[in-house]
Amino acid sequence: MSKFKNKKQGDLPAISTASLPDIVFMLLFFFMVATVMRDSSLMIENVLPTADQVEKLKKDRTTFIYAGKPSESFKRFGTEPRIQINDVFVGIEDIQPAVLQAQADLTEELQSKIVVGLKVDKRTNAGLVSDIKQELREANTLKVMYIVNAATQQ
């Protein structure tokens, strides 16, 4: 009896870990491909409003404009809501050149389809947003998307 037992215990084969690197590499490549590095760090508070009638954003043709109160570490810019494009605070008069620049950077077939994504903090006054929209109208980039947190549809 004991003879059998001993033999069996000794025979337990070790699980081969040779394929572990392959599996890990597979995961690694997936995340490398799926990763999008943040291209601008936010200097404003940015709590988006909520809505349920949403459409997906087409990333290839979108440029973003942020607006909101300067966040905790940027208190020196005051407490009034500010506009941020890329990495800097801009005035209302800088929107047009920035948007036109973004439009020029797109590929030719997408230039006419440019969408401006507005990521605006929900505690901002709507007046600031209509100022931005007026500038966008003057720049003739007429498609805007109000970026929101998507609520589940009822």
Added chain:
Amino acid sequence: MAKRAAPEVNAGSMADIAFLLLIFFLVTTTIEKDKGILRSLPPIDETNAEPPIIKEKNLFTVLINRNNQLLVEEDEMKLKDLRQAAIEFLDNGGGTNAEGERCDYCKGKRDPSSSDHPDKAIISMKHDRETSYEKYIEVQNELVAAYNYLREREAKRLYGKYYPNEDKVFEAMLAEKEKNQFKKDEVLNERIETIKKLFPMKLSEAEPDKS
């Protein structure tokens, strides 16, 4: 000289290195999930053309004041009632459109004092400079929802038979268009346009008063 076999490199730590990289990318990854309400702004009109005269009954005015209160058609209203009110207004079909056709797909009350035809019905929205953006988006959302509800209803009526398993026919059509964006499906595009034409989105926004 005799050729020596190259010593084998120990690959045992390969997994560790890969894990390190993997964890780095796991931590830095943000899967983008931006969604939003897509709207078109009106182009700037430089020809000083007379604005067309719009009958009061074809206009559905929504005002938001600085305290985020809603005034709809001269009455105060709660946000939750706005969607239904907008649907009733758009779907009324009390008269005829510019071509003199009656709205035969409208299911509204046919109230002669409300909108004539979805073609003519215009929702006009105006807000104060100090309205909060949150409220503004909520109102936009409700108004867009009214259009989506009516378009969904028409899509179900006209094309529901092609999508027997779908709950939301219009959404399914749009999703299909999205999926086939590289090969044009003329029939599908035409159907979507038909639906959009039945209830064209005429949502105008007045500029807030400068105070």
